[in-house]
Amino acid sequence: xxxxxxxxxxxxxxxxxxxxxxxxxxxxxxxxxxxxxxxxxxxxxxxxxxxxxxxxxxxxxxxxxxxxxxxxxxxxxxxxxxxxxxxxxxxxxxxxxxxxxxxxxxxxxxxxxxxxxxxxxxxxxxxxxxxxxxxxxxxxxxxxxxxxxxxxxxxxxxxxxxxxxxxxxxxxxxxxxxxxxxxxxxxxxxxxxxxxxxxxxxxxxxxxxxxxxxxxxxxxxxxxxxxxxxxxxxxxxxxxxxxxxxxxxxxxxxxxxxxxxxxxxxxxxxxxxxxxxxxxxxxxxxxxxxxxxxxxxxxxxxx
Amino acid sequence: xxxxxxxxxxxxxxxxxxxxxxxxxxxxxxxxxxxxxxxxxxxxxxxxxxxxxxxxxxxxxxxxxxxxxxxxxxxxxxxxxxxxxxxxxxxxxxxxxxxxxxxxxxxxxxxxxxxxxxxxxxxxxxxxxxxxxxxxxxxxxxxxxxxxxxxxxxxxxxxxxxxxxxxxxxxxxxxxxxxxxxxxxxxxxxxxxxxxxxxxxxxxxxxxxxxxxxxxxxxxxxxxxxxxxxxxxxxxxxxxxxxxxxxxxxxxxxxxxxxxxxxxxxxxxxxxxxxxxxxxxxxxxxxxxxxxxxxxxxx
Numbered sequence: 001x002x003x004x005x006x007x008x009x010x011x012x013x014x015x016x017x018x019x020x021x022x023x024x025x026x027x028x029x030x031x032x033x034x035x036x037x038x039x040x041x042x043x044x045x046x047x048x049x050x051x052x053x054x055x056x057x058x059x060x061x062x063x064x065x066x067x068x069x070x071x072x073x074x075x076x077x078x079x080x081x082x083x084x085x086x087x088x089x090x091x092x093x094x095x096x097x098x099x100x101x102x103x104x105x106x107x108x109x110x111x112x113x114x115x116x117x118x119x120x121x122x123x124x125x126x127x128x129x130x131x132x133x134x135x136x137x138x139x140x141x142x143x144x145x146x147x148x149x150x151x152x153x154x155x156x157x158x159x160x161x162x163x164x165x166x167x168x169x170x171x172x173x174x175x176x177x178x179x180x181x182x183x184x185x186x187x188x189x190x191x192x193x194x195x196x197x198x199x200x201x202x203x204x205x206x207x208x209x210x211x212x213x214x215x216x217x218x219x220x221x222x223x224x225x226x227x228x229x230x231x232x233x234x235x236x237x238x239x240x241x242x243x244x245x246x247x248x249x250x251x252x253x254x255x256x257x258x259x260x261x262x263x264x265x266x267x268x269x270x271x272x273x274x275x276x277x278x279x280x281x282x283x284x285x286x287x288x289x290x291x292x293x294x295x296x297x298x299x300x301x302x303x
Numbered sequence: 304x305x306x307x308x309x310x311x312x313x314x315x316x317x318x319x320x321x322x323x324x325x326x327x328x329x330x331x332x333x334x335x336x337x338x339x340x341x342x343x344x345x346x347x348x349x350x351x352x353x354x355x356x357x358x359x360x361x362x363x364x365x366x367x368x369x370x371x372x373x374x375x376x377x378x379x380x381x382x383x384x385x386x387x388x389x390x391x392x393x394x395x396x397x398x399x400x401x402x403x404x405x406x407x408x409x410x411x412x413x414x415x416x417x418x419x420x421x422x423x424x425x426x427x428x429x430x431x432x433x434x435x436x437x438x439x440x441x442x443x444x445x446x447x448x449x450x451x452x453x454x455x456x457x458x459x460x461x462x463x464x465x466x467x468x469x470x471x472x473x474x475x476x477x478x479x480x481x482x483x484x485x486x487x488x489x490x491x492x493x494x495x496x497x498x499x500x501x502x503x504x505x506x507x508x509x510x511x512x513x514x515x516x517x518x519x520x521x522x523x524x525x526x527x528x529x530x531x532x533x534x535x536x537x538x539x540x541x542x543x544x545x546x547x548x549x550x551x552x553x554x555x556x557x558x559x560x561x562x563x564x565x566x567x568x569x570x571x572x573x574x575x576x577x578x579x580x581x582x583x584x585x586x587x588x589x590x591x592x593x594x595x596x597x598x599x600x601x602x
Contacts, residue, residue, distance in 0.1 A: 013412075015487040016405045020417065023402035023456045027421055030453040034429025034437055051436055096329070102322055112326060114588055115333050121580050123516035125534050126573050129541030133343075133569050134336060139352035141339055173333065181592055204314045230426065238519055242542060263432040264523055276430030284427065 041274035054270070061274035070258070078254040081240065082232045084168045090228060092176045094221060097183035098209055113184075116177025128242040131157060131170055158247035167243060167252075171236070186220045187213055222300040230287030233279050255279045344368070344570035352566060367567035371575055380533035387450040387532055388514040395510040396503065398455040403464030404491050409474070418465075421458045431523075438524055449524045450514070450532070457513075460506050467502045468495065505590045508583075515580060533576055540572050 036052075041061055043054035065071060096116065103109040119127075137143040137153045146154060156162045194212050203211070237256035244252045255275060263272030295301035343351045347362025355361060371377055406414050428434075443449040472495055480490050496503070518534035525531060 013410070013487075016408060016411050019401035019487070019491065020405040022398045023421075023461070024417065026398060026453070026455050027424060027458070030434070030437070031424040031428060032420075034433040035427065036429070037433030037437060038429050040433055040436070050440065051433065099322070099325055099329070102318075103326065108326075112330060114585070115330055117588065117591060118337065118581075118584065119333060121512055121516075121584065122577055123518070123534055123537075125516075125518055125537045125541065126577055129537065129569060129573055130336065130340065132542065133566055134339070139566060141354065141357075144354035173336075177333065185592060204312070205318050206314070242538070259431055260523075264435060269432050269436065273430060273432040276432060280427065280430060287426065 038273065038277055040270055041277045043270060045269040057270070061271050062278060064271060065275050065278065070253070073250070074253060074255050074258055077251055078233050078256075080251075081164055081167060081254060084164050085171060086228055086232070088168050089172050089176075090225065092172050093179035094183055094217060096176055097180040097187060097217070098213055100180065100184060101187045101213065102205065102209070113177070116180070118177070119174040120178035122174065124236075124238045125242060127170065127174055128239065131166070131243070135166070155247075157243060158245055160248055160251045163243070163248040163251050167240065171239070182224070183217055183220060186217055190216045218298075219300050222294055222298055226287065226290045226294055226301070229290040230283055232286050233283050340570050340573050344567065344574050346567075348564055348567040351570075364567070366564060367571035368575070370564065370568055371571050376528075376531075376536045376539070377533070377572070377575070379529065380531060380536035383447075383530060384515060384533040387447065387517075388511055391451045391454070391514040392507055392510045394451050394455045395457070395460075396507060399457070399461050399464055399506065400496070400499075400503070401491060402456065403461050404468055404487075404495055406461070406465045407468035407472070408477075408487075421461060425458050435523060444524045445526050445530065447530060450517070450520055454513075454520075457510070460509055464502060464506055467499065471498060471502075501590060504587065508587050508590065512580060537572060537576055541569055 040051055040054075042056060042058060043052070044057050046054040100109060100112055100116075103112065122130075134140045135142045135156045137146075137155045142156070143153075146152070154162060156166045190212060195208060198208050198212060233255060237254075237260070240252055240254055241257050241260065244257065256279070259272045259276045259279070262268045262275065291301050291303060339356075342356055342358075342360040344367060345363055345365060346356045346360040347364055348367075350356050350361045405411055406418055408414070438444050438449060438453065443452065476494065477490055480494060485493075516534065518532070518538060521530075521532050521535045525535070
């Protein structure tokens with residue numbers, strides 16, 4: 001009976017099924033089959049037998065990674081870059097949105113928004129190319145500026161002390177404006193009566209920011225914070241990879257770039273899969289923990 | 304948004320001064336590097352590299368652009384990227400929009416499960432290596448399809464589209480159409496899509512920029528020089544310093560080539576490769592906020 005009813009709905013909804021089929025098929029093939037292929041991390045990859053044919057090795061490759069001399073460096077670099085990006089990069093769009101929201105003149109606000117969104121559309125290669133030419137200590141404009149204020153010859157891209165700040169600041173430059181859109185949207189939904197009544201109560205603009213705007217952003221802030229914690233170990237592989245050079249490698253080699261080098265460049269498929277899986281698991285644990293904490297503390301959570 | 308005109312107390316004046324200063328600093332930090340690239344690309348490279356070009360181009364020279372337009376790699380890259388971007392975006396829309404429509408229909412019983420299956424992939428994936436091996440097994444590596452087929456659906460944009468359909472198409476509309484014998488296909492093409500132009504522009508733009516700026520796919524899956532997209536060519540020129548061998552094939556020969564022009568070419572290449580997006584940008588900017596707002600509605 002029930003099956004018959006189910007078949008009935010499938011028959012009735014056959015057009016809907018047809019319309020979702022292409023998307024369903026793509027997601028299944030390109031997202032779920034690789035998940036099945038994760039077992040490669042526990043097997044010895046065999047070129048002739050494909051993804052799942054190799055001999056079972058258990059946790060061998062995980063152990064190999066944890067015991068490798070690079071392990072502590074990779075973990076430290078990945079965490080440092082991610083933490084720096086979150087600690088400095090996360091509040092930046094919130095502050096920018098609060099600032100932009102204070103602009104009353106429409107044309108001026110529009111001009112500011114157009115400008116700050118723009119860098120988001122520059123490709124990561126062009127961005128790193130820009131960093132290379134602008135930051136060059138001999139010929140770049142930033143190089144000249146640093147000389148002018150007495151900082152001398154520092155190659156910001158080739159020193160292990162300046163790599164992370166350069167990475168984080170350029171990241172803010174590129175995405176801060178774009179990331180502020182979501183906060184601006186949240187601010188635009190604040191009831192204007194709140195501002196009017198606060199004005200009658202004698203609140204100045206600092207106080208409206210502090211007591212109206214900021215609390216209005218809180219739920220959005222929490223959700224985005226949880227999401228960014230979930231991605232703590234998977235920070236921009238592309239940009240780090242492109243910014244890497246022999247001189248900054250001690251601080252710029254992160255798990256994702258190492259997976260690429262082990263897997264795609266040196267064909268150590270099983271070892272690289274194990275590292276990748278290790279990375280995903282830590283991400284997942286972070287996401288889950290942050291979500292649980294947030295549900296307790298603020299009643300806002302993703303799931 | 305015009306509110307009661309505030310009387311300008313001392314605090315308000317101070318606030319406005321600080322606001323203007325902060326905005327000016329933000330504006331200059333973002334805009335100046337972009338402006339500098341433009342003026343540097345048409346200035347005498349010696350003057351640029353000694354820090355003499357600051358506000359206006361000096362010793363105007365279009366040598367860099369001349370070299371860029373002579374280089375075949377740039378044109379091949381441009382052609383490939385245009386193809387991957389246009390076909391890719393088209394396929395994206397053809398796959399994403401109908402699926403989003405289906406997921407927005409309450410009478411579609413499987414929607415909860417399918418939605419979960421889609422969203423799950425945002426948090427967990429097989430990782431680089433299993434995906435790479437799958438592409439190899441499917442013989443997608445080193446073909447143009449690798450840019451188009453595997454990425455035809457982006458779950459995040461799918462959610463944006465679904466939320467849009469849910470919130471803009473009242474269910475009475477479909478009921479009325481169904482009464483007149485309208486099927487889902489016809490309703491989707493004749494009613495839902497024409498009402499969703501804003502959404503299509505936003506999602507289309509996101510997909511388009513994604514394809515245009517994508518280099519990772521080519522880095523991993525493409526070996527053939529003829530198939531390389533613009534971004535990979537840019538990497539060779541901007542980052543690997545493969546200088547131009549005056550018009551000839553796959554660069555690397557730096558003899559006969561004046562190093563002092565290398566930077567001018569780099570500035571020019573940045574402009575040439577980013578130009579299409581910058582030209583589209585003003586027309587599409589008004590949709591950005593709409594898109595993000597649609598997407599940020601809790602779903």
